[in-house]
Amino acid sequence: MKYIFYSQIKLIRVLFIVCLTVIAVDAKAKAISVLYPTTGNDVKGVVQFTEVPGGVLITAQLSGLSPGKHGFHIHEYGDCSGADGKTAGGHFNPHGKHHSGPNKPERHVGDLGNILADKEGNATYTRVDTHVTIESIIGKSLIVHAKEDDLTSQPTGAAGPRVACGVIGIAKE
Numbered sequence: 001m002k003y004i005f006y007s008q009i010k011l012i013r014v015l016f017i018v019c020l021t022v023i024a025v026d027a028k029a030k031a032i033s034v035l036y037p038t039t040g041n042d043v044k045g046v047v048q049f050t051e052v053p054g055g056v057l058i059t060a061q062l063s064g065l066s067p068g069k070h071g072f073h074i075h076e077y078g079d080c081s082g083a084d085g086k087t088a089g090g091h092f093n094p095h096g097k098h099h100s101g102p103n104k105p106e107r108h109v110g111d112l113g114n115i116l117a118d119k120e121g122n123a124t125y126t127r128v129d130t131h132v133t134i135e136s137i138i139g140k141s142l143i144v145h146a147k148e149d150d151l152t153s154q155p156t157g158a159a160g161p162r163v164a165c166g167v168i169g170i171a172k173e
């Protein structure tokens with residue numbers, strides 16, 4: 001009788017650990033970047049990253065842009081302290097690749113392409129990305145540029161000055 005009691009406790013313990021593991025694996029990692037304008041600009045917004053089957057869903061809402069396309073990248077340092085955003089460094093490129101477009105197999109991990117602003121200067125972006133992982137981008141930054149990323153020029157796509165910068169942090173799940 002005593003033996004049965006202890007073995008039941010053991011079983012409950014094992015089940016409890018299994019449950020915790022399942023919860024941990026099932027939890028979807030999320031990251032967020034709140035963007036603020038660099039000096040002389042009005043661009044601001046929020047970019048969110050959510051793990052989904054097959055990649056990371058990236059969504060963004062920005063305002064204060066000039067109409068048209070604007071380069072949109074993850075940069076290597078989580079440092080938006082510089083007035084022109086250059087403290088954020090170059091494109092996040094952990095695998096030593098060339099700059100390219102978001103749908104190319106060979107690219108900087110940070111190459112998210114362009115975000116398109118309407119005539120009011122508002123822009124949204126929704127894409128599932130296969131290069132970005134949540135854990136690799138925490139502590140990096142998100143930069144929006146004044147000009148279009150031509151997806152070809154090295155090493156930055158000739159996207160011009162940086163108009164907004166935001167550090168990427170861990171978000172509540």
Ligand SMILES: [Cu+2]
Nearest residue numbers: 071072073143
């Ligand atoms: Cu950039």
Ligand SMILES: [Zn+2]
Nearest residue numbers: 091099108111
């Ligand atoms: Zn790049």
